[in-house]
Amino acid sequence: MNEWLYVLLFIVVGLIIPVGAIGVAWIISPKKPNPIKSETYECGIETVGDSWVQFKAQYYIFALVFLVFDVEAVFLFPWAVKLGQLGLYAVIEGIIFILILVAGLVYTWRKGMLEWA
Amino acid sequence: MTAEQIVFLIVALVTLGSAFMVVTTRNLIHAALWLVATLFGVAVVYALLNAGFLAVVQVVVYIGAIAILFIFAVMLTRKDARDSGPQTHKNWWVGALLAVASYLGLSALVLGWSGSSKAAAGLPSGFDAVGQLGEALTSPNAYVLPFEVASVLLLAALVGAVYVAFNRK
Amino acid sequence: MVPLSWYLILSAGLFSIGLFGVLTRRNAVAILLGVELMLNSVNVNLAAFWRYGDVTQMAGQVFAIIVFAVAAAEVAVGLALVISVYRKRNTVIADDIDLMKW
Amino acid sequence: MNFWNDPLKTAADWLMGVFTGWGMNEVAAQVLIAFLGVLLLITLLMVLDIFLVWIERKVVARFQDRLGPNRVGPFGLIQPFADIVKLLIKEDFTPGGADKVVYNIAPMLSMMSVLILWAIVPLAPVILSVDLNVGLLYLIAAGAIGTLSIIMAGWASNNKFALIGAFRQVAVMVSFEVPMLATLLIPTILSGSMGLNGIVQAQNTWFVFIAPLAALIFLIAAIAELGRAPFDLSEGESELVSGYNIEYAGMKFGMFYAGELLHAFTFGGFWAILFFGGYRFFGLEQVSPFLAVAVMVFKAMIGYWIIMWIKYTMMRIRIDHMLAFNWKFLTPVAFVLLMVVALANALLAGTPTWLYVSGMFLSNVLVAWAAMEVARTVSRREREKVEGPKAVAEAHH
Numbered sequence: 210m211n212e213w214l215y216v217l218l219f220i221v222v223g224l225i226i227p228v229g230a231i232g233v234a235w236i237i238s239p240k241k242p243n244p245i246k247s248e249t250y251e252c253g254i255e256t257v258g259d260s261w262v263q264f265k266a267q268y269y270i271f272a273l274v275f276l277v278f279d280v281e282a283v284f285l286f287p288w289a290v291k292l293g294q295l296g297l298y299a300v301i302e303g304i305i306f307i308l309i310l311v312a313g314l315v316y317t318w319r320k321g322m323l324e325w326a
Numbered sequence: 327m328t329a330e331q332i333v334f335l336i337v338a339l340v341t342l343g344s345a346f347m348v349v350t351t352r353n354l355i356h357a358a359l360w361l362v363a364t365l366f367g368v369a370v371v372y373a374l375l376n377a378g379f380l381a382v383v384q385v386v387v388y389i390g391a392i393a394i395l396f397i398f399a400v401m402l403t404r405k406d407a408r409d410s411g412p413q414t415h416k417n418w419w420v421g422a423l424l425a426v427a428s429y430l431g432l433s434a435l436v437l438g439w440s441g442s443s444k445a446a447a448g449l450p451s452g453f454d455a456v457g458q459l460g461e462a463l464t465s466p467n468a469y470v471l472p473f474e475v476a477s478v479l480l481l482a483a484l485v486g487a488v489y490v491a492f493n494r495k
Numbered sequence: 496m497v498p499l500s501w502y503l504i505l506s507a508g509l510f511s512i513g514l515f516g517v518l519t520r521r522n523a524v525a526i527l528l529g530v531e532l533m534l535n536s537v538n539v540n541l542a543a544f545w546r547y548g549d550v551t552q553m554a555g556q557v558f559a560i561i562v563f564a565v566a567a568a569e570v571a572v573g574l575a576l577v578i579s580v581y582r583k584r585n586t587v588i589a590d591d592i593d594l595m596k597w
Numbered sequence: 598m599n600f601w602n603d604p605l606k607t608a609a610d611w612l613m614g615v616f617t618g619w620g621m622n623e624v625a626a627q628v629l630i631a632f633l634g635v636l637l638l639i640t641l642l643m644v645l646d647i648f649l650v651w652i653e654r655k656v657v658a659r660f661q662d663r664l665g666p667n668r669v670g671p672f673g674l675i676q677p678f679a680d681i682v683k684l685l686i687k688e689d690f691t692p693g694g695a696d697k698v699v700y701n702i703a704p705m706l707s708m709m710s711v712l713i714l715w716a717i718v719p720l721a722p723v724i725l726s727v728d729l730n731v732g733l734l735y736l737i738a739a740g741a742i743g744t745l746s747i748i749m750a751g752w753a754s755n756n757k758f759a760l761i762g763a764f765r766q767v768a769v770m771v772s773f774e775v776p777m778l779a780t781l782l783i784p785t786i787l788s789g790s791m792g793l794n795g796i797v798q799a800q801n802t803w804f805v806f807i808a809p810l811a812a813l814i815f816l817i818a819a820i821a822e823l824g825r826a827p828f829d830l831s832e833g834e835s836e837l838v839s840g841y842n843i844e845y846a847g848m849k850f851g852m853f854y855a856g857e858l859l860h861a862f863t864f865g866g867f868w869a870i871l872f873f874g875g876y877r878f879f880g881l882e883q884v885s886p887f888l889a890v891a892v893m894v895f896k897a898m899i900g901y902w903i904i905m906w907i908k909y910t911m912m913r914i915r916i917d918h919m920l921a922f923n924w925k926f927l928t929p930v931a932f933v934l935l936m937v938v939a940l941a942n943a944l945l946a947g948t949p950t951w952l953y954v955s956g957m958f959l960s961n962v963l964v965a966w967a968a969m970e971v972a973r974t975v976s977r978r979e980r981e982k983v984e985g986p987k988a989v990a991e992a993h994h
């Protein structure tokens with residue numbers, strides 16, 4: 210438990226520094242709000258339409274493929290740690306594991322989903 | 327009330343509080359951000375259970391990938407800017423009743439169970455959870471089959487999701 | 496010293512909050528958020544039983560990691576379904592999507 | 598066991614004596630000492646961060662054959678402090694319709710995600726904050742929090758450009774994390790441990806000689822993860838103004854800017870730890886921990902200099918080329934390299950070190966050559982499809 214206590218301390222101090230800096234800036238900096246100033250910045254021209262703009266589907270595909278390879282990497286880390294002690298059979302298991310998922314990537318590539326079009 | 331119990335209670339309250347916010351906030355992006363807070367709380371619970379690998383994997387997989395997928399999905403399925411209309415259907419109280427009933431039933435079951443007041447055994451010295459996990463996942467007489475089937479499951483999920491969502495005929 | 500029952504009650508609480516979310520929310524994505532909470536409570540149970548049982552038996556942690564993979568697969572396909580329904584019916588409200596064929 | 602060969606231990610014991618003298622109980626004293634240690638490390642980092650601002654501007658100037666700041670104080674050393682005072686006193690307003698809470702949390706999260714990275718950095722055999730045995734995944738977890746802060750910043754500032762800039766930046770960061778995960782597995786295989794201190798201890802021969810291609814792919818993925826140099830589409834002034842941090846001014850923008858610089862320096866350090874032996878320099882680290890810290894910081898500075906060098910020579914790549922480069926070239930090569938390294942490591946396990954190192958080096962060169970060959974034939978076939986075979990054949994001779 211105590212190693213995670215240090216990590217918790219790092220998170221606490223890691224939050225204190227930015228909160229402190231922004232707090233000091235908030236106290237010191239002048240506050241003269243007016244509607245013009247709080248306009249969203251559109252290079253000077255009037256904002257057109259709402260900011261929840263419709264989205265391209267590509268974002269979802271990249272997040273999806275990343276999720277699958279992320280979970281794969283999580284499975285592979287314990288395998289990689291123990292690879293030195295285990296024999297050749299563990300390497301073959303890992304390679305089969307990776308090949309199955311690279312096949313998924315090839316499928317997404319062939320379906321043309323990886324283009325940014 | 328030892329220090330460890332106080333820490334556990336704080337973490338449990340934060341996790342359950344943000345979980346409750348996930349299911350009750352109107353704005354879906356806020357719900358996704360509250361989900362991130364809940365997942366972080368659960369990661370701290372794993373750290374309390376000395377399951378360091380699970381805590382880090384929870385942050386990497388859930389907060390790093392699944393929460394981002396949720397936010398992207400909410401962005402993609404957003405027709406109007408504001409979430410109009412009530413977020414819960416008319417007879418939401420039936421759902422609330424069922425949830426409370428299940429909670430009471432489960433906790434009664436847990437408290438009734440004899441082994442539930444067991445103390446946590448100390449970790450054997452030099453216990454390397456990740457190494458043990460690596461051996462368990464790859465040794466033929468342990469969990470090598472679920473290890474390989476998990477990759478087939480992920481492949482099926484990837485192919486299925488790509489086919490369903492973006493099939494350009 | 497935290498007894499095992501506290502962890503189980505925490506995961507029961509998380510499970511029932513997720514159940515409440517699934518049963519009452521109208522938006523399909525919000526229902527998936529509720530399912531995500533329920534999967535997390537299962538994971539907390541697995542980790543607690545691993546820690547309070549024989550620590551050298553890695554069954555608890557292996558199951559927890561498999562639940563990670565299942566949760567990831569479930570979210571991927573679930574959200575893909577919701578997005579493709581949104582493309583055709585322009586709605587994600589669960590009540591409108593109750594016909595198998597339209 | 599005096600101060601010079603184990604500074605942290607002696608300082609901690611001395612402080613423990615002082616605190617228990619004041620009547621604090623054991624556990625509270627230990628937590629307070631840990632808190633002071635972390636506070637010391639992070640204040641040192643913030644001072645270093647201010648210095649990095651100066652280094653970055655001076656090095657940029659030298660690359661572009663100009664002087665850089667030299668008016669304010671000797672060699673312009675006071676310039677970063679002037680910048681900080683400006684950031685502090687600049688009026689900072691939140692745009693209309695912005696989501697106040699999320700808008701304010703984003704810069705804090707982005708700075709925190711960089712500071713917590715230093716929890717696992719082994720500065721010397723005895724000076725290291727936390728020896729997590731899941732160090733590498735902790736590194737990716739901190740990256741995940743950084744990605745989340747960018748989404749929150751982009752979404753909360755209620756600005757079309759910020760939203761699109763944030764989501765493009767996240768799409769690039771998320772895509773390049775896949776080859777980074779694959780190349781992080783390689784030092785784990787070679788050293789048999791995920792903890793960064795274990796990796797450094799296992800590097801009798803630096804891993805860059807055993808897996809050079811992995812070092813290269815990790816550098817490319819790290820630069821994309823930082824959102825710098827050829828992959829910094831969010832700063833594309835022509836198209837997206839300045840991406841997710843358009844609506845931020847004053848100290849909040851300062852947090853994003855300082856966080857990005859420190860993040861680049863930290864990844865320079867991780868590149869040194871994973872592939873260039875961390876604080877090891879032919880046994881120098883046994884002499885004294887302070888020398889080891891000096892070696893570690895020196896290597897991190899070289900890594901940071903290389904990242905800056907790439908930043909100020911390469912031009913920005915278009916987003917579809919960037920993503921195509923990642924998914925169609927870098928990810929397949931990274932996973933093929935992972936399989937080859939795992940296989941070669943198992944086959945060459947028992948051999949003497951010189952055979953082991955040359956065998957692994959050769960396997961990496963082989964993978965690199967094969968990847969370039971495949972890329973060359975594919976691009977030739979693409980060109981033939983476009984220009985027709987005759988023109989390509991002529992151009993070839």
